[in-house]
Amino acid sequence: MNVIERLADLGITIPKPMPPVATYVPVVIAGDLVIVSGQLPAIEGKVAVTGQLGAGVTLEEGQHAARICLINVFAQLEVAVPGGLNRISRILRLGGFIAATPEFSQHATVMNGASDLAVAAFGEAGRHTRSTIGVASLPLDAAVEVEGMFWLG
C-alpha cells in the first residue's frame, strides 16, 4: 500500500502541516500507538469552513470540512512519523466534532467526509472506529474538528 499515491489518485496533495500554535504538539508516538491532536479544516493557515451545521453551513460544506480536517491529520502524520503515512498499519479511531445546533441530527453524514477518505487512502487499514458528536462551538469558529489514533504494529 502506498498511501501517498492513493491520495494523489484522489487529487489530494498532502500539505505542509500547520505548526503548533501553543505548548501542545500535533503528534505523540508511544510504543505502537500514535495520537494526533484535533485538526481544524484549515487551508494554508486559515480555517476554510466556519459556522454551525444547522445554522448556515450545509451538509456538503460540512463533509468538505471533515475531509480537510483529515487531510490535515495526514499532513501531521507524514511529517511526524518516521516513514510517514506508509508506516501506519491501521487507523484505530477518528473523533469527529461537529459544531451544530441542538436541532441538527445528520452528524454522521458530515463525518463521512473524513471516514470515506480514510478508507479511500488506506484501504482495509483505514477502516476505523469513530465517535461523532455535535458540539456548541470549536476553536476559531471552525465547523468541524477531527482527531485520530493510529497504530504502527
Next chain:
Amino acid sequence: MNVIERLADLGITIPKPMPPVATYVPVVIAGDLVIVSGQLPAIEGKVAVTGQLGAGVTLEEGQHAARICLINVFAQLEVAVPGGLNRISRILRLGGFIAATPEFSQHATVMNGASDLAVAAFGEAGRHTRSTIGVASLPLDAAVEVEGMFWLG
C-alpha cells in the same frame, strides 16, 4: 467471571449488534487494546431515546438511554472480539456524551446508567475511567452516546 451470565441475571440479553452505517467499523483491536465506536441508544435499529436532557428528556430516561448505549457496546464486543465479552480483562474508559441544554448539570447521574451496568456485568474489571460531557446534539437526535476502550491483556 462469566459476563453473559451476569447480564442474564440482570435480565439483559445481548442483542444482535447494529451493522456499520458508513465506512467506519464498530470495533478495532490493536495489540491488547480494543476500541468501540460511539453507540446510540438504539433498540432493533431505531433510536429509543431522543431529545435533550434539560429540555424534555428526564433523568430516568437519560439513564435508561446510557444503559442501552452500553448494552450496544457490549453487543459489538461480543461479536468482534474472539472469545467475546468474557475475553475482556478490563474496561479502560467509557466516554459519555449527553445531549443537554446549557443549564443542565446532572450529566454524571445520567452516565451512571452506563457505569453501574459496567460494574454489575464485569465486577472489579468493570471499574473504568470516564469522561462525561454535555453536547449540543447527537446523530439521529439521540439523547446519549457512549464509546469505550477495553483491554485484553
Next chain:
Amino acid sequence: MNVIERLADLGITIPKPMPPVATYVPVVIAGDLVIVSGQLPAIEGKVAVTGQLGAGVTLEEGQHAARICLINVFAQLEVAVPGGLNRISRILRLGGFIAATPEFSQHATVMNGASDLAVAAFGEAGRHTRSTIGVASLPLDAAVEVEGMFWLG
C-alpha cells in the same frame, strides 16, 4: 526530572484527590498506558469555576479553571500510579472540554491554562497532543473539564 519539585517551584501543592463520586474510578493503568477520568475545576470538593465561556466566564477565569482541572488530574496520578507523578514518562494527550456559547471561538486560549502547566511541570515529557472543543454544558455546571492519557514506558 522531579515533577513535584517543579510544581512546588510554580507554587503548586498537589491536593488530596477527589474520591470517586460513582462506580467509575479516577485512574486505570493497562500496560504502559494510564488513563485519567475527566476532572473538574474543583477545589476542596467544590467546583470553583462555573458557567460558560462567552456568557460571563472570562478568558482568565477559563484558563484558571483549565489549570485547576490539570492539577486535579495530577493529584489522581500521584496517588494511583506506583511511584507517583515522577513515574510518568510522557503526557500523551489532554482532552479539553470548554463549556461555551455557539459564538465563542477562543477555546484554545482557555485550554492553554492546562497545556502550559503540563510543560512547566514535565518539561519535554509534558509536550502532549490535545483536542479542545466547546460543549453545551458540563457536570455540576463546571466551566472546564480536562481528561488525560499518559505513558509509563
